[in-house]
Amino acid sequence: MHDQTGFTNIQTLDPSIIVDLRYATTHNFTHQVIYDFTTAIARTGTAEKLARASAALRTQGYRLKVWDAYRPVTAQKRLFDVYPDPSFVAPPNPNFSHQKGVTFDLTLCDQAGRELEMQSAFDDFSERAHRTFPRTPTQEAHYQLLDQAMTQAGFVGYDNEWWDYRDADMDAYQPLAADPNDF
Numbered sequence: 260m261h262d263q264t265g266f267t268n269i270q271t272l273d274p275s276i277i278v279d280l281r282y283a284t285t286h287n288f289t290h291q292v293i294y295d296f297t298t299a300i301a302r303t304g305t306a307e308k309l310a311r312a313s314a315a316l317r318t319q320g321y322r323l324k325v326w327d328a329y330r331p332v333t334a335q336k337r338l339f340d341v342y343p344d345p346s347f348v349a350p351p352n353p354n355f356s357h358q359k360g361v362t363f364d365l366t367l368c369d370q371a372g373r374e375l376e377m378q379s380a381f382d383d384f385s386e387r388a389h390r391t392f393p394r395t396p397t398q399e400a401h402y403q404l405l406d407q408a409m410t411q412a413g414f415v416g417y418d419n420e421w422w423d424y425r426d427a428d429m430d431a432y433q434p435l436a437a438d439p440n441d442f
């Protein structure tokens with residue numbers, strides 16, 4: 260069933276989700292524009308799970324900000340060429356994670372859209388990004404809010420990057436490519 264699932268623009272499911280695709284700008288670890296779209300799409304089942312996490316957070320006064328969603332294999336190659344460390348940047352592979360649209364890079368915001376303090380910046384490729392890295396009480400509260408909403412909605416957090424959440428059903432999805440500009 261899931262391998263037939265197409266893509267959905269996450270903001271059509273929940274317009275309160277903030278989308279700030281860093282790789283569409285130079286504000287990312289490569290300092291290059293990696294792709295030519297600003298629309299966040301994911302496999303429909305994965306996007307629906309994100310909408311559930313967002314709804315749960317909204318009732319508590321928070322919003323999600325998505326830094327990356329579906330990422331074409333060509334974009335992954337550009338990222339990997341700059342930082343070829345598979346513990347932080349996956350090698351190009353159409354059957355993996357962002358590259359088949361089953362993963363989000365995201366963080367937690369207040370209702371006004373201000374990012375809340377986390378243990379590190381996005382794409383800080385150091386031990387600070389690890390889920391086991393010690394957090395201050397404020398960082399821990401924010402981390403737990405985000406983590407509980409995402410895991411209860413059906414995601415699994417990647418151990419090395421606190422911002423990376425993968426659909427727990429990701430192995431059921433076959434590779435599929437799309438142009439987010441069509442959504």
Ligand SMILES: C[C@@H](N)C(=O)N[C@H](C)C(=O)O
Pocket residue numbers: 327338345346347348349350356357364382420423
């Ligand atoms: C590059 C970083 N944001 C990321 O997404 N890392 C994981 C491991 C990936 O490349 O899939």
